[in-house]
Amino acid sequence: MIYILSDSYQPEYNVALEEYFFRKFRSEDKIFILWRNLASIIVGKHQNIIEELNYKYVREHSLPVVRRISGGGTVYHDLNNLNYTVIVNRDGAEAFDLRLLSQPLLNTLQSLGVKAELSERNDILIAGKKVCGNAQAYIRDRMMQHACLLFNADLEALSLALKRNDDLVSSRAKQSVRSEVDNISNYLGQNLCVEQFSDIILSNIKELYPDIREYKLTGEDNYNIEQLKAEKYDTWEWNYANSPLCHITRTKKFANSKFVIDMDINAYRIDNVKIKTESLDSANVQLLESSLRGCRYCREDITKVLNNLGLAMPINSLSDLFID
Numbered sequence: 001m002i003y004i005l006s007d008s009y010q011p012e013y014n015v016a017l018e019e020y021f022f023r024k025f026r027s028e029d030k031i032f033i034l035w036r037n038l039a040s041i042i043v044g045k046h047q048n049i050i051e052e053l054n055y056k057y058v059r060e061h062s063l064p065v066v067r068r069i070s071g072g073g074t075v076y077h078d079l080n081n082l083n084y085t086v087i088v089n090r091d092g093a094e095a096f097d098l099r100l101l102s103q104p105l106l107n108t109l110q111s112l113g114v115k116a117e118l119s120e121r122n123d124i125l126i127a128g129k130k131v132c133g134n135a136q137a138y139i140r141d142r143m144m145q146h147a148c149l150l151f152n153a154d155l156e157a158l159s160l161a162l163k164r165n166d167d168l169v170s171s172r173a174k175q176s177v178r179s180e181v182d183n184i185s186n187y188l189g190q191n192l193c194v195e196q197f198s199d200i201i202l203s204n205i206k207e208l209y210p211d212i213r214e215y216k217l218t219g220e221d222n223y224n225i226e227q228l229k230a231e232k233y234d235t236w237e238w239n240y241a242n243s244p245l246c247h248i249t250r251t252k253k254f255a256n257s258k259f260v261i262d263m264d265i266n267a268y269r270i271d272n273v274k275i276k277t278e279s280l281d282s283a284n285v286q287l288l289e290s291s292l293r294g295c296r297y298c299r300e301d302i303t304k305v306l307n308n309l310g311l312a313m314p315i316n317s318l319s320d321l322f323i324d
């Protein structure tokens with residue numbers, strides 16, 4: 001039984017670290033990992049990014065968007081969140097006990113005088129507000145559960161980054177369950193920083209599992225994690241193109257012009273698009289539609305396509321028609 005303290009704040013590195021130990025260290029029957037990320041958006045494996053975040057806010061604040069291998073909903077991370085991962089093997093046919101895996105977190109809150117409880121979804125609640133959500137990934141008789149604890153996070157940034165847009169979007173993707181959230185620090189009777197809170201959690205883990213030992217990453221471990229990061233978590237193909245098929249309807253008004261755009265987005269590319277407007281003749285509408293098919297659904301690529309067409313339009317930014 002081992003625990004790992006990640007010294008990296010890069011979200012792409014930390015999700016790669018999780019997967020590396022999940023897949024490669026099968027001889028360890030229980031692994032705990034504590035880690036923090038710089039401000040970033042972490043989405044579930046089966047989610048559609050278009051439906052989950054405020055793209056304009058995320059772009060303007062240069063927030064990395066990283067897809068993890070577990071299910072569950074989209075979460076906002078920053079350095080005042082603490083992420084807690086437990087990887088376990090299953091003996092025999094017994095089911096994984098998700099509530100038991102949260103016990104070190106509940107013990108920590110109890111030791112600090114905070115009354116917390118597990119919801120039916122195994123989220124941790126304080127005074128009815130969510131302070132910790134979790135998600136799982138499975139490989140045969142092995143499970144990884146990770147939790148994001150809101151210790152003293154920027155809740156305004158969280159709310160703005162995860163605010164859904166006003167477009168009509170439909171898909172079969174798993175959507176996040178929006179809950180009222182709060183910070184753990186608001187319920188403490190003492191001043192603690194997130195590092196001290198992490199130390200207390202680790203002490204409770206050691207108390208529950210006296211034989212646990214710290215594992216220090218080797219050069220080989222770091223090489224393998226960095227390689228996985230580069231090949232998977234740094235790529236547009238993993239983070240964005242894995243978004244399921246969806247349909248978007250956008251209505252935009254610019255001065256006296258109105259555009260109604262219907263798009264099928266498949267693998268985060270414009271698979272089909274229909275445009276209705278009186279600002280362009282039918283030939284230019286067809287040219288615009290055909291030029292956009294196959295284009296990645298991102299501002300940079302759409303802007304490049306539109307600029308190459310050189311259409312005279314009564315608006316400042318053509319790309320605003322398609323993406324915020």
